[in-house]
Amino acid sequence: MPVADLLLPFGLTLDFFTDTGFWVGVGVLAGVYVLVALGLQLNVGFTGMTNFGAAGFMAVGAYAMAILVLKAGFSFWLSLPCAMLIAIGFGLLIGLPSLRLRADYFAIATIALAEIVRIIAQNARGLTGGNQGLFCAEGGAGACYNDAWTSLSSTIEGWFENLGWSDPEALAPLLLAVWLTVVLATLGLRFIQGSPWGRVLRAIREDEDAAEALGKNTLVHKLQSLAIAAAIGAMAGFFLALDLATVHPEDYEPLVTFFAYGVLVLGGLASYWGVLVGGVIFWAVLEGTRFVELPISETQIASIRFFIVGVVLILLMAFRPQGMFGKREEMVLGE
Amino acid sequence: MEARPLTLGAEESPWRRLRDAADRRPAATALILIGAAVLVMIGAKGLHAVAQGGLNGLSLGAIYALGAVGLTLVYGILRLVNFAHGDFLTFGAYMAYMVNVTWSLPLVAGIAFAMLATAVLAVFFELIMWGPMRARRAGLLQLLLMSIGLALVIRSALQYIWSTDIRLLDVNTTDTVGFLGLLIGRTQLIVIAVGVVVLVAIGLMLRQTLLGKRMRALADDLELAEVAGIDTRRVIAYTWLFAGALAGLAGVLSASITSLNPNFGFDLLLPIFAAVIMGGIGDAYGALAAGMLLGVITEWSVLFIDARWKIGVGFVVLIATLIIRPQGIFGKAKVV
Numbered sequence: 001m002p003v004a005d006l007l008l009p010f011g012l013t014l015d016f017f018t019d020t021g022f023w024v025g026v027g028v029l030a031g032v033y034v035l036v037a038l039g040l041q042l043n044v045g046f047t048g049m050t051n052f053g054a055a056g057f058m059a060v061g062a063y064a065m066a067i068l069v070l071k072a073g074f075s076f077w078l079s080l081p082c083a084m085l086i087a088i089g090f091g092l093l094i095g096l097p098s099l100r101l102r103a104d105y106f107a108i109a110t111i112a113l114a115e116i117v118r119i120i121a122q123n124a125r126g127l128t129g130g131n132q133g134l135f136c137a138e139g140g141a142g143a144c145y146n147d148a149w150t151s152l153s154s155t156i157e158g159w160f161e162n163l164g165w166s167d168p169e170a171l172a173p174l175l176l177a178v179w180l181t182v183v184l185a186t187l188g189l190r191f192i193q194g195s196p197w198g199r200v201l202r203a204i205r206e207d208e209d210a211a212e213a214l215g216k217n218t219l220v221h222k223l224q225s226l227a228i229a230a231a232i233g234a235m236a237g238f239f240l241a242l243d244l245a246t247v248h249p250e251d252y253e254p255l256v257t258f259f260a261y262g263v264l265v266l267g268g269l270a271s272y273w274g275v276l277v278g279g280v281i282f283w284a285v286l287e288g289t290r291f292v293e294l295p296i297s298e299t300q301i302a303s304i305r306f307f308i309v310g311v312v313l314i315l316l317m318a319f320r321p322q323g324m325f326g327k328r329e330e331m332v333l334g335e
Numbered sequence: 336m337e338a339r340p341l342t343l344g345a346e347e348s349p350w351r352r353l354r355d356a357a358d359r360r361p362a363a364t365a366l367i368l369i370g371a372a373v374l375v376m377i378g379a380k381g382l383h384a385v386a387q388g389g390l391n392g393l394s395l396g397a398i399y400a401l402g403a404v405g406l407t408l409v410y411g412i413l414r415l416v417n418f419a420h421g422d423f424l425t426f427g428a429y430m431a432y433m434v435n436v437t438w439s440l441p442l443v444a445g446i447a448f449a450m451l452a453t454a455v456l457a458v459f460f461e462l463i464m465w466g467p468m469r470a471r472r473a474g475l476l477q478l479l480l481m482s483i484g485l486a487l488v489i490r491s492a493l494q495y496i497w498s499t500d501i502r503l504l505d506v507n508t509t510d511t512v513g514f515l516g517l518l519i520g521r522t523q524l525i526v527i528a529v530g531v532v533v534l535v536a537i538g539l540m541l542r543q544t545l546l547g548k549r550m551r552a553l554a555d556d557l558e559l560a561e562v563a564g565i566d567t568r569r570v571i572a573y574t575w576l577f578a579g580a581l582a583g584l585a586g587v588l589s590a591s592i593t594s595l596n597p598n599f600g601f602d603l604l605l606p607i608f609a610a611v612i613m614g615g616i617g618d619a620y621g622a623l624a625a626g627m628l629l630g631v632i633t634e635w636s637v638l639f640i641d642a643r644w645k646i647g648v649g650f651v652v653l654i655a656t657l658i659i660r661p662q663g664i665f666g667k668a669k670v671v
Contacts (some may be wrong), residue, residue, distance in 0.1 A: 044476070050475070098658070100402035101661060103475055104475055104479070106415065107416065107479060108612070108653070112609075115650055115652075116647060116651070120647075122643075123644055123647075145504055160619075218607075219467050261483070293539070299498045300498075304495065305491075306490065307488055307492065310484040310485065310487030311484065311488060313481065313483060314464070314481050315479075316482040316485035317477045317484065318467075321473075
């Protein structure tokens with residue numbers, strides 16, 4: 001379409017705006033990363049803990065859910081709270097030995113623990129399917145962990161049709177579910193942040209020794225912060241597992257945590273709504289690059305996407321470390 | 336009533352006294368513990384298997400040690416947890432690949448070019464990023480996330496040029512050398528030899544030369560070194576040159592005994608961090624020793640566990656060190 005070619009730079013095509021199915025998929029992914037970043041916001045932005053184990057929380061949640069359904073015969077809906085409890089247990093396991101460490105050691109310890117989870121997922125083949133991962137057989141042969149969700153999803157698709165959306169996208173119900181969860185999680189986090197408990201977290205972020213001197217048990221508060229982030233991370237893991245219809249070790253690499261940090265600092269530290277906006281912009285820009293038609297290979301386009309994330313992280317930290325909506329006076333990036 | 340000194344019984348127990356003695360001489364204690372572990376292993380698996388595992392571990396250990404010494408000095412001097420250090424290794428390996436495979440020159444030329452290029456790259460980022468950020472007194476998380484951004488930038492640039500394909504340097508991977516009943520690949524033996532020579536040279540350089548002493552002084556206390564009249568900017572630039580060149584070398588050595596892809600340096604980063612923390616963060620000698628030790632431990636682990644779990648050994652050592660002895664196995668007890 002020549003008109004579109006005139007209007008849009010870099011050989012963007014009109015598909016950029018009209019490919020609903022594609023953007024619904026991007027919206028699901030953005031929602032997943034917003035959830036992870038919300039947990040990180042609680043840890044990093046409000047408690048001052050440099051948690052780099054977010055991918056581990058997701059992996060534990062997703063694997064626990066899939067294993068409980070596939071190997072232990074749990075129903076899908078029962079597996080969700082159980083998997084969240086397991087993820088919380090993992091969060092506490094991370095926290096107990098490492099929370100007394102300095103921030104830089106804590107960052108390294110958490111990333112290493114998340115990697116240990118991934119290595120276990122890769123190698124404990126009997127339980128996790130190893131490098132094959134846990135996946136749903138083609139053509140619905142045999143039960144799968146997402147059966148219950150698939151039937152609910154088609155019910156929701158029916159509602160969409162009743163509302164006048166003639167041919168709803170297959171991922172639209174998941175998009176609705178993930179963003180509903182995002183909004184509920186944001187409201188919940190904002191509520192507890194305003195409570196006395198939330199104020200103690202802020203006090204720990206500003207000066208842990210002072211909070212301790214005032215008689216607050218800082219270790220317990222930090223563990224609680226980590227436990228909530230683990231529960232939210234597990235939910236993100238559920239949604240990713242439903243989105244991809246497979247649970248695979250490569251989907252929980254440290255890169256996932258780094259991308260979530262990209263969402264977090266783009267939105268801004270110490271701002272929950274900022275994370276939502278950050279997540280949408282981050283993924284819209286990142287996935288929008290798929291429509292840029294350049295005479296280069298698929299791998300090279302993927303490289304450019306990673307390059308952009310890296311440059312954005314560097315420039316944000318150099319020139320606007322508080323992100324879009326963060327408050328300079330609430331910056332915890334200092335020592 | 337007679338006043339009794341307020342001592343707890345536990346403080347006088349032999350166990351407590353042993354612990355105190357161990358804390359006073361951490362290096363000797365570490366050696367004794369390692370020696371005991373080796374004897375137990377020899378008892379369980381036989382001398383030959385333990386010696387062969389140890390020999391295999393030396394090449395991995397040399398790579399870890401070379402990577403760790405630069406990372407630990409950068410941390411000590413700049414308080415920067417440099418997540419891009421692993422990608423310096425990758426960068427060096429690809430530079431050597433370009434010289435060695437694309438231009439068909441000898442590997443020695445590739446190594447020299449890789450060390451030079453990686454050193455220049457490290458100094459370049461000091462000039463445009465780390466120096467200005469230090470001047471602004473940037474915080475820990477800010478620098479941490481910047482280094483992650485830099486890691487992504489380096490890795491994706493390499494991936495853009497060389498794709499994600501697995502590539503091999505032009506080295507002899509089939510010849511083996513046998514001595515004392517042990518068997519080792521020729522290239523692997525060269526890696527060990529180069530590694531050991533360079534590591535000894537680094538040790539001497541840090542101990543004997545003025546620059547080495549200044550680097551260690553800065554790593555110990557930057558502000559005190561500045562007050563003492565050391566030109567810290569120059570020493571910092573040299574530290575980056577040093578760290579970059581060694582990372583480049585480590586990358587080429589690793590690529591010559593395995594293969595290269597854009598992710599391999601990042602995969603080595605966490606074991607290298609493990610060596611840094613085991614050696615006591617900021618302690619160059621500690622990093623050298625701990626790197627070698629970790630390589631050997633990793634190979635010895637195969638005597639007891641399935642080889643596919645080998646990749647996790649570094650991570651477990653890292654966590655165990657952080658829990659039991661966060662100041663490092665050779666460090667004196669202090670708060671971290």
